[in-house]
Amino acid sequence: MNYFGKDLATLHDDLLNKKITVVDLVQQTFDNIDKTDPKIGAFLALNKEAALKKAAEIDAAGVDADNVLSGIPLAIKDNIVTKGLTTTAASKMLENFKPIYDATVVEKLAALGTVNVGKTNMDEFAMGGSxxxxxxxxxKNAWDQDRVPGGSSGGSAAAVASGQVIAALGSDTGGSIRQPAAFNGIVGMKPTYGRISRWGLIAFASSLDEIGPMTRTVKDNATLLSALAGHxxxxxxxxxxxxxxFAAELNDTTSVKGMKIGLPTEFLGEGVDEGVKAAILAAADKYRELGATVEEVSLPHNKYGVAAYYIIASSEASSNLQRFDGIRYGYRADDVTNLEDVYVKSRSEGFGDEVKRRIMLGTFSLSAGFYDAYFKKAAQVRTLIIDDFKAVLKDHDFIMGPVTPTTAFKIGDEISDPMTMYMNDILTIPVxxxxxxGLSLPAGQVAGLxxxxxxxxxxxxxxTLYKAGYVFEQATDYHNQTPSLGGQA
Structure with missing residues (x-):
């Protein structure tokens, strides 16, 4: 079993018509993960015993005919807590952490009869873009195993793109759903802040974090968002x-007719690859063919987004990560002689370089002598960025542009240069x-990526984003293009 050419509706029909049982579907999913994951490395933990047990229970009770998610195997990013199943946030600090409760989104999906097959790899504490x-x-990237899958939800993106699962959950603090979705040719949604509960999401930056779905199609994504959202x-x-x-609204392939779309000049400026630029301009032409108006707009403060983000996000991270102290839970260093040793050695050994870098940056930005110069100033820039979006969206139905300046880069190429890595998020961070x-969906290829x-x-x-994405998807064939992994053409 792989999920190329499948969507939630066809799988649901197969289950209802007894073409396949939930147990068979889940078992075949694990078989495919066993076959492909040595090449991809998407999963940190598999939930095989519990998943097969739940699948058998659903088969015994019968698949819910009115619930398209009943019996569907899904993957969960490893910073979303799962009761009794190791949740590490890809950090040595939480290497053996087994939560005692489920995140709200995990509870919601379980109540709808989805089957959690495992936890996906990520950048440690969601800090990174690769x-x-x-x-x-x-x-590894599903399309080219010499390249990164993006981050921080790279495991979830690669799992969906390689056909291991039909959908996965990710989290997005500065682009961590949309960027890996773009690099892997799938659909990723970062919902409005507050649309989905963050209860049970291991916090990185609390005013920015948001959980969202990653899928192969726009309609599947819309189905999952409706299931996840709510107070x-x-x-x-x-x-x-x-x-x-959201999914019920996606039946009209003319719904963008008459819409006004803004295309910011800043999104196609210096640093954006010519091939990426050409793909986005072609997409704009496609929207014009479909009856929309696409016009140039400006988001003048977009260029300050990265600087403001790394001050705000790192400041919030330095506060949120104080709880990992080697005392209550998490990694605790050996060879300590006093309380200060416990704190310093446990955090020095338990956190990776990128996490320590951001804690230091955040602590500096919040310190007494520098708060006004850095954190306060970044918060003021944030307000200017919000005002820019308000001004454009007042007269336009939505804004379009590339997700990333380039396609997926090679493993090892940028990891040693934090500034270059940070600038990869220049188009996602302002959102x-x-x-x-913000919705990411496939819009073409450059050199096979x-x-x-x-x-x-x-x-x-x-x-509106789902309607516009669905219309574009139906008018093109990009969502049907799959990587060669596993023998697919």
């Missing part, structure tokens, strides 16, 4: 906004700073 910062392994009493930042049935929804297009919408208007 999944090379994991303490345990480097995940949660455990998370007071979660919104009470009504959650639409997190503004708390807006996928190019991702990003659609950015108004707060809580994921519906």
């Amino acid at each position: 999944t090379e910062n994991s303490a345990f392994k480097i995940t 949660d009493g455990h998370d007071l930042t979660s919104s009470t906004q009504e959650v639409p049935d 997190n700073l503004a708390g807006l929804p 996928p190019v991702g297009m990003q659609l950015i919408g108004r707060p809580f208007d994921e519906s």
Whole structure:
């Protein structure tokens, strides 16, 4: 079993019509993971025994005819806690951590009858853009195993793109769903901040983090977002906004007719690969063919997004990661003689270089002599970025552009240069700073590697992004292109 050419609707029909049982589906999923994961390295932990047990229970009770997610195997990013199943955030600090509760999103999916097959690799504590910062392994790009899958949700993206699972959960703090989705040629949604509960997501930067779905198609993505979204009493930042049935709205292939789309000049400027630029301009022409108006707009403060983000995110990270102290849980160093040794050695040995770099940057930015010059200034820039988006989205239905300046880069090429790595997020970071929804979907290829297009919408208007993404997907064939891994053409 691989999931190339399958979507949730066809799998649901197969299960209802007894073409396959849930146990068979789950077992074949594990068989395919066993076959492909040595090349990809997407998973950190498999949930085989519990998954097969749940599959048998669903078969015995019968697949829910009205629930397209009933009996569907999914993967979960390893910074989303799962009761009794190791959750490490890809860090030595949490190498043996088994949570005593499920994250709200995990509870919701379980209640709908999905089957958690395992936890996917990531950059440690979600800090990175290539999944090379994991303490345990480097995940490979599904299209070219010499290249990175992106990050931090690289394991989830590679698992979906390589046909190991039909869908996975990721988290996005500065592009960590959209960038790996783009690098692997799949669909990834970073919802509006507050659309999905963060209860049970191991915090990186609390004002930026958001959980979201990663899938092969726009409609599958929309189905999952409806299942995941909604207010949660455990998370007071979660919104009470009504959650639409996003997928039910995706039947009209003319729904972009008359829409106004903004294409920021800053998204196609210096540093953006010519092939990526050409793919996005071709996508803009496709939208014009479909009856939309695409016009040039400006987001003048976009260029300051990376600097503001790394101050704000690192400051929040330095606060959030204080809890990992070698006392209550997590890694504890040996050969310690006093309390200070416990703190210093446990954190020095338990955290990787990138995490330590960001803790230091954040602690510096929040320190008494530098708070006004750095953190306060970054917060003011954040407001300017929000105002830029408001001004454009007041007159446009959504904004389009590339997700990343380039296609996937080679493993090892940029990991030693943090500044170059950080600048890869220049097109995704402003969306997190503004708390807006952002959808990544395939929009072409350059030299055999996928190019991702990003659609950015108004707060809580994921519906428009899904409609526009679905129409583009139906008018093109990019979502049907799959990597050669496993013998597929």
